[in-house]
Amino acid sequence: MLQINNLVVEIEGKRILNGLDLSVKAGEVAAIMGPNGSGKSTLSYVIAGKEEYEVLDGEILVDGENILELEPNERAARGVFLAFQYPLEIPGVSTMTFLKAIMNAQRKAREEAELTTPEFMKRVKAAAQELHIDQEMLRRGLNVGFSGGEKKRMEILQMALLEPRFCILDETDSGLDIDALKIVAEGVNTLRDPARAFLVITHYQRLLNHIVPDTVHVMANGRIVRSGGKELALELEASGYADYREQAA
Amino acid sequence: MAEITPIRTAAEVALVERFEDLKDKLPGSGEIARGRDEAFALIAAAGLPNRRVEEWKYTDLRSAVREAAPLAERPADAAALVDKGRAFAKVDAVRLSFANGHLVAERSDLAALPAGVTVTPLAAALAEGHPLLAEMGKVAVAKGNFALALNSAFMMDGALIKVAAGTAVDKALHLRFVNGGASPFATAPRIVILVEDGASVTVHESHEGVGTAAYQANSVVEIVAGNGTTITHARLNAEQADAIALSTLAVTLGAEAKLTSLGAVTGGSLSRHQVFLAFAGEHSSLTLGGATMLRGRQHADTTLVVDHAVPHCDSRELFKTVIDGEATGVFQGKIIVRPDAQKTDGRMMSAALLLSETATMNNKPELEIFADDVQCAHGATCGELDDDLLFYLTARGLPRAVAEALLVQAFLGEALELVEDEAVREELVARAEGWLGERT
Ligand SMILES: Nc1ncnc2c1ncn2[C@@H]1O[C@H](COP(=O)(O)OP(=O)(O)O)[C@@H](O)[C@H]1O
Ligand SMILES: [Mg+2]
Numbered sequence: 001m002l003q004i005n006n007l008v009v010e011i012e013g014k015r016i017l018n019g020l021d022l023s024v025k026a027g028e029v030a031a032i033m034g035p036n037g038s039g040k041s042t043l044s045y046v047i048a049g050k051e052e053y054e055v056l057d058g059e060i061l062v063d064g065e066n067i068l069e070l071e072p073n074e075r076a077a078r079g080v081f082l083a084f085q086y087p088l089e090i091p092g093v094s095t096m097t098f099l100k101a102i103m104n105a106q107r108k109a110r111e112e113a114e115l116t117t118p119e120f121m122k123r124v125k126a127a128a129q130e131l132h133i134d135q136e137m138l139r140r141g142l143n144v145g146f147s148g149g150e151k152k153r154m155e156i157l158q159m160a161l162l163e164p165r166f167c168i169l170d171e172t173d174s175g176l177d178i179d180a181l182k183i184v185a186e187g188v189n190t191l192r193d194p195a196r197a198f199l200v201i202t203h204y205q206r207l208l209n210h211i212v213p214d215t216v217h218v219m220a221n222g223r224i225v226r227s228g229g230k231e232l233a234l235e236l237e238a239s240g241y242a243d244y245r246e247q248a249a
Numbered sequence: 250m251a252e253i254t255p256i257r258t259a260a261e262v263a264l265v266e267r268f269e270d271l272k273d274k275l276p277g278s279g280e281i282a283r284g285r286d287e288a289f290a291l292i293a294a295a296g297l298p299n300r301r302v303e304e305w306k307y308t309d310l311r312s313a314v315r316e317a318a319p320l321a322e323r324p325a326d327a328a329a330l331v332d333k334g335r336a337f338a339k340v341d342a343v344r345l346s347f348a349n350g351h352l353v354a355e356r357s358d359l360a361a362l363p364a365g366v367t368v369t370p371l372a373a374a375l376a377e378g379h380p381l382l383a384e385m386g387k388v389a390v391a392k393g394n395f396a397l398a399l400n401s402a403f404m405m406d407g408a409l410i411k412v413a414a415g416t417a418v419d420k421a422l423h424l425r426f427v428n429g430g431a432s433p434f435a436t437a438p439r440i441v442i443l444v445e446d447g448a449s450v451t452v453h454e455s456h457e458g459v460g461t462a463a464y465q466a467n468s469v470v471e472i473v474a475g476n477g478t479t480i481t482h483a484r485l486n487a488e489q490a491d492a493i494a495l496s497t498l499a500v501t502l503g504a505e506a507k508l509t510s511l512g513a514v515t516g517g518s519l520s521r522h523q524v525f526l527a528f529a530g531e532h533s534s535l536t537l538g539g540a541t542m543l544r545g546r547q548h549a550d551t552t553l554v555v556d557h558a559v560p561h562c563d564s565r566e567l568f569k570t571v572i573d574g575e576a577t578g579v580f581q582g583k584i585i586v587r588p589d590a591q592k593t594d595g596r597m598m599s600a601a602l603l604l605s606e607t608a609t610m611n612n613k614p615e616l617e618i619f620a621d622d623v624q625c626a627h628g629a630t631c632g633e634l635d636d637d638l639l640f641y642l643t644a645r646g647l648p649r650a651v652a653e654a655l656l657v658q659a660f661l662g663e664a665l666e667l668v669e670d671e672a673v674r675e676e677l678v679a680r681a682e683g684w685l686g687e688r689t
Contacts (some may be wrong), residue, residue, distance in 0.1 A: 050643045051636070076646035087475065088641045092659025106646040141659075158645065 001026045001197045002047075002166055007058035009039075009046055009222075016042045016058040018222035019058070024166075024215075027194040031208055031233060032201045034219035037242040040201045041085055043219075045198075046172045048082040049075050062166060077109035079165030083155040083172050085201075090142040095154070098142045099124055103161055127160045131187050148175030167191070167197045173207035185210030205237035220244040261296045265318040268293075271320060275405060277375035281382070283443040288401035291393060298395045306393070307579040307611040308550040312491060313519050318465045320403055321349035331356045334427035336455030336485050340672040342423035349428055350436030350468070351406045357639050364415030371407035371439055381409040384473045388499040390554045390585070391525035395619035396495040400437045400469040407439035414475070421451040422520035426468060428489065429460025440470045441620070442480075446503070449479035453673060454482065456496070458489020458516060461643025467495040476503040476530055480510075484671045487680070489514030490545075502560075511668050513677045514541040514549050515684055521550035521579075527558060528590075534563040534630070537686045538679070540661040541569070543576035543608075543686045550579035553597075557590040559618075566597040571657055572608035573688065582627065583615040587634060590620050597627040602634065602660050604688075654685040 009017035049072035298305035327348035547627035601610035612629035
């Protein structure tokens with residue numbers, strides 16, 4: 001589903017990704033672990049299409065199509081979804097209005113009919129309930145005044161509603177207490193599907209107890225330096241990242 | 250001493266000729282005629298304001314007004330003209346309609362006014378020397394202002410409105426100005442609203458252009474509000490795209506009174522809305538706000554002078570300006586806190602959003618504080634759409650233009666949400682959406 005070949009990315013003349021290769025198959029949950037500053041968020045932004053990063057080399061293929069020239073919304077329409085490490089607040093745009101806008105925008109891009117209001121409400125209600133999101137929150141400005149955990153749950157709510165095919169979760173576990181972590185993990189696990197792939201980015205192994213990955217990749221200095229099965233996460237938990245810092249340097 | 254003969258522009262020469270020509274034909278004699286002469290003397294002496302005049306630094310009328318258009322006569326098809334107006338059509342209100350500044354009785358609900366409200370057409374009031382005329386020109390900080398003086402010299406029609414003491418007017422009054430013609434014209438309508446003690450009233454004001462020729466509008470609304478009054482005012486400038494539109498709101502606010510005046514501006518090639526407000530009694534509060542949307546080569550100026558002359562009054566100002574193309578926005582806001590005005594609480598904010606690299610905003614907030622126990626703050630911001638927010642929205646699937654529109658709406662929404670009347674608010678929001686929909 002996702003194939004990244006030799007991705008080289010700079011920002012403001014500083015090289016962040018250094019010939020990164022990664023492959024994720026349909027149905028797979030791949031985890032990326034790595035020290036702070038190794039380029040994990042950069043990778044997720046570049047896949048989603050953030051402008052300020054300069055891609056110097058390489059390609060990102062989604063189902064065989066290179067998406068590097070596509071606008072972020074075009075990538076979203078092809079099923080790419082990024083749950084942000086730091087979801088943004090948008091005062092003045094109610095969460096409900098926003099959810100309806102994004103769902104219908106993607107449907108329109110795929111030439112599907114817009115959702116009727118009752119159908120939309122039904123879907124939002126069901127998904128919000130699963131994630132223990134209060135109806136009252138949905139009336140507030142998007143993410144405005146939400147706690148860190150509420151913001152993360154709101155990201156997962158959007159993921160559930162948009163039904164993307166390739167989901168990136170960037171440190172969705174950070175800032176969550178154990179109960180919130182379980183709710184979020186449950187939300188993700190429900191969406192696991194043979195036709196859907198996940199890239200779960202995390203600094204800690206903790207999340208992977210709840211979202212059990214098929215593969216684990218270690219990232220250091222802008223590259224994947226080691227790949228393995230889920231046991232690799234446990235090993236990292238015990239040994240830390242020190243070895244990889246040296247290895248990549 | 251040698252007489253100074255100022256060098257006059259063609260428009261200034263024409264203005265002088267127009268006044269000489271018209272002064273005996275305009276309604277009113279005696280004191281009223283003397284008032285016109287005095288007002289015009291100011292204009293004759295100073296000419297059109299230009300960038301060397303501090304209050305007009307950013308809005309140079311001398312260079313913008315090439316010709317002085319003739320004062321509009323009552324259009325023959327006045328009723329048909331106002332019927333072309335669309336503003337606030339869905340808002341339940343008692344209407345007073347004006348065609349090119351002239352009151353159109355057959356399109357005004359003069360016979361169906363709410364209890365406690367009386368309306369006298371201004372032309373008649375000037376001719377007969379109506380006692381309410383004495384309520385004009387009460388705001389000290391407005392004295393000598395060019396647009397006000399120009400209106401005072403040329404005012405040809407309008408309305409004197411009185412809301413009797415203790416009346417809670419149960420229906421909004423809609424002052425509906427519709428401008429249009431096949432050749433250039435100028436307007437000078439004047440409205441005076443006397444709100445007696447304990448009364449409350451809602452006033453909507455709309456200005457629309459529906460013709461083909463460029464015009465020069467110059468409206469003045471004066472509100473004299475007694476003690477314990479509540480006035481809710483909303484204003485729409487949807488003037489013709491090639492119009493020059495000056496407008497003034499001058500208010501005297503009594504004690505324990507509350508005035509809210511909010512508006513939206515989309516029209517005019519050059520517009521300037523001025524608010525002069527004097528607190529005349531303690532424990533009163535004021536909210537002023539607006540949303541201005543500009544594109545092309547439009548120029549829109551919002552100029553406020555809020556005069557805290559007495560203690561214990563609050564004022565809040567929130568103005569939002571969105572500027573696209575090569576347009577220019579101007580915000581000048583002055584809060585004066587006089588020595589006696591202890592416990593004044595004044596907060597003024599002007600925020601501008603630039604949608605293009607050639608858009609310009611001039612922000613000039615000023616505090617003049619002569620009392621020591623006050624809380625006053627002002628802020629002015631000018632920025633572009635946030636790239637990170639745009640990325641967040643587009644990454645969720647919104648096309649760039651839709652994402653931008655959503656952020657602009659949210660930006661303007663903060664000011665428009667202050668409009669209490671739901672139907673008016675919905676129309677202003679819809680007009681903002683319409684404006685965004687026309688972005689290319
Ligand atoms: N917008 C930016 N401008 C400059 N440097 C950046 C920017 N974004 C990331 N970086 C740098 O790139 C490196 C990788 O950052 P990031 O991708 O956030 O790492 P991680 O998510 O693994 O912690 C860091 O050294 C960071 O300082
Ligand atoms: Mg990160």
